[in-house]
Amino acid sequence: MILTLLILILLAAGILAAVSARWSTQLPRWISLAALAVDLVLAARIWAVRSLSPSTRWIAEVDRNWVPNFGIHFHLAVDGLSFLMLILAFFLGIVAVLCSWTEIQEKIGFFHFNLMWVLAGIACVFLAMDLFLFYFAWELMLIPMYFLIVIWGHERRVYAGTKFFLFTQCSGLLMLIAILALYFLHHQATGVYTFEYSELLGTTLSRGAELAIMLGFFVAFAVKLPVVPLHTWLPDAHTEAPTAGSVILAGLLLKTGGYGLLRFVIPLFPRAAHEFTPVALVLGVIGIIYGAVMAFSQTDLKRLVAYTSVSHLGFVLLGIFSWNALALQGAIMTMICHGLSTGALFVLVGGLQERIHTRDLDRMGGLWTVAPRLSASALFFSLASLGLPGLGDFVGEFLVLLGSYKVSLALTVVATLGILASTFYALRMMQRAFFGPNTNSWRLPDLKPREGLIVGAMVLGLLWLGLYPQPVLNAFAPAMDNLQREAQITSAALRGQP
């Protein structure tokens, strides 16, 4: 029940925020903030009061009949993986509200409505254990995101928003066909119509069908992750979105892709995923290198940060398809840390744009002298992004490389070059924007307390994840064991099939 509540609170807060904008411009912000804080506490409480017996698959769940005619359930459940993603979602939600505090001055009520509803959709994606519900939430989170981009975005917002929507919708529909195919093949095999995740595990599929259905899922997640060459919506959407939109896109929406691969693609289709592994690993490495090279050649600061996402999420793909304990732990760490470090970079770039009204690197320079706190924070997150040991990203990428080393030496070596390349783009960004002479004689206010609060929290988070990542890995461990066990169940069911 409490899981439904988590989503309902966000939905209700969205409506309340939209209505309350009639009376006050500040009220929507406070309502959103309060709702997210309550959700964060509730989620933490679910974790704190969990029973430690390893026999139960889920820490908490709710399961109701929704559309009995089709065997559709309203089934939400949380395990370690979902929990970590939820916490990330609520935390970055708070960041998104805070960083729009002064940036968004128009249509405040509707802005927060969209913000709350996109977060509700994301939370539902992380919790849904019924494939229909999952698809429902998957599509539903796009609409508020689309509005965030096309209403409050920058110059080319309509183009970027439409492109984002078309890419995700097209791949989503392919996933819907794949879900339906799985649904009917499961019915053929067992006589039961169900979209339930745990029942669909171990469906006997022919080899061709398994591969085709797996690809349907993979494409949808690959567009979100994003995997090169399906990434082209990302630089546009991230660049044109308002700061809060960029934070949520980079920090959460991309993670839904990684989450989907972890939760659905490999456990449901282990044999096909195994056959597909070489392709996926190569795509991951291409993403790592390509993203880094593209980031290096950008002059638009926000676009630069966007391309670094392509590079970092390449590690996630590499880790997931390596499918061993180390690589999976690395993938999940990378997902979380990327959410923090890149989210923070978007907050800083957004703050910078609010102050100097440009994102063009060529027009910056020497900002350290006028805004030392902002510049120092940017340096911190750049270092995190380039994989400085002691910060979270390093742990994630290092674990991924350790894991993938067992699978493919050659690809691991190339991927490591990607870390090297990240040094170039991160330092180039710092040098062009913040160091050197202040040729344009910029004068701007430094970080405000509100921004300092956001940035400080994210600094602490990255330090914690970098220095003592064990709690996160422990939280993820049972979920990871379950995922691997589920994949084996399906494998066993498939063995002997042609």
Added chain:
Amino acid sequence: MNATTVNTNDTLALLPLFLLAGTAVVVMLGIAAKRSHALTAGLTLAGLAASFLSVFTAAPLVPRQVTSLLLIDRDALFYLGLIIASAAVVAVLSYQYFAKHDGQREELYLLLVLATLGCGVLVTSIHFVSFLLGLEILSVSLYGMVAYFTDRGQALEAGIKYLILASASAAFLLFGLALIYADTGTMSFSSLRDLSLSGSNLALLLPGIALSVTGIGFKLGVVPFHLWTPDVYQGAPAPVAAFVATTSKTAVVALLLRYLTGAAQQSRAVFFLLSVIAVASMFAGNLLALRQNNVKRILAYSSIAHFGYILVAFLAGTTMGASAVAFYLVAYTVTILAAFGIVTVLSTSEADAADLEDYRGLFWRRPVLASIFTAVLFSLAGIPATMGFIGKFYILASGANVSAWPLMLVLVLTSVIGLFYYLRIVVTLFSASPERQFSMQRLGRGSAFALGGLAVLLIWFGVYPAPLLNLIRATIGGLN
């Protein structure tokens, strides 16, 4: 049962049609006695309501064949209910729309009731004669409705276009039916239910079916019989366009289900013919809509595509396919009525609010109307939490059930193309308000009620479709 006598229970089963016919007479006499817009609209609505209620009193008596022409069964009652309800919404919208106009407005309601009667005959028909009768009652009433504003050039153009093309397609249809009759020797639809039982001369039968598809395809506005659609939608008064888009097309789809389901499943040639029409409609409708700037024309092209989708479910066959068609028709009817409801409400006495520019920044001026319109567009695009999504899901499910992968892939691909122009309208709704002044049309109580109800249905059945699915399961395909 002797097919030529009609007993009391037959009469009760036919009551919805009798009441429609009676309403037409009453409305006509009412206009003759006293010309009053409100009175005429009231009489029409009362008649439609009575007819709608009689659907429920007829329900325990079905299935019942009345003469060799009409069969009232659960499917027919379901579609009758849908047709009458949508006609009632059109009447409500017409009241607001025509209240802004001077001149003789009352006859429109007469034509509306007659057209609804034609639709009713179509959905109950099992015989070529009732098929043609229904089609002609519908068509002749529509000529008058489409060209109701005789002082508007576009309306006249639309009316003439519809008249000529409808007549031509009816001629093709008649010839096709004649060929089928020549082959099978019977005018009953049952001759097509099982092709193997009918005469072996496919050289007559298949051209006959193909020619009769011309008539059906014309009414549905599917490619290649779609050329009238954008002009008629654009030229006709908004509520009439809503009627053409929903009520008349629903009736023809219901007829198609009865007329060709057997043939489409048994004959590869018929299946192929309809598949080509479906694919061409999905592509043409969505592609041609891309460059339009007129909301009514966009809705016209989008309807071409939507009937392509419906044909996919029809081709999937089985009870699931028929149920998917039924659900999609309900979803489509609700959505399109809401869409034209918005157009109606925003229209002025001079012109319909059809230009995309009329909608710029609507959300910041009329948030509720714009929110409903947004939900409508998302429903047309098949985005979750709207009926359109469940409908599309149902069609895809019925396709997957019979492994019709090529058709499904075309459906997915073209609906992504379609998304593009729906999003264009959404962006317009939410973009900044332009400088120019908009006349604020007041929202009539009836229209507000109708629009609100449609919007609630749109979301409610989009989120919780179980009641409607149960209704469809209880009615559709149970007896085929």
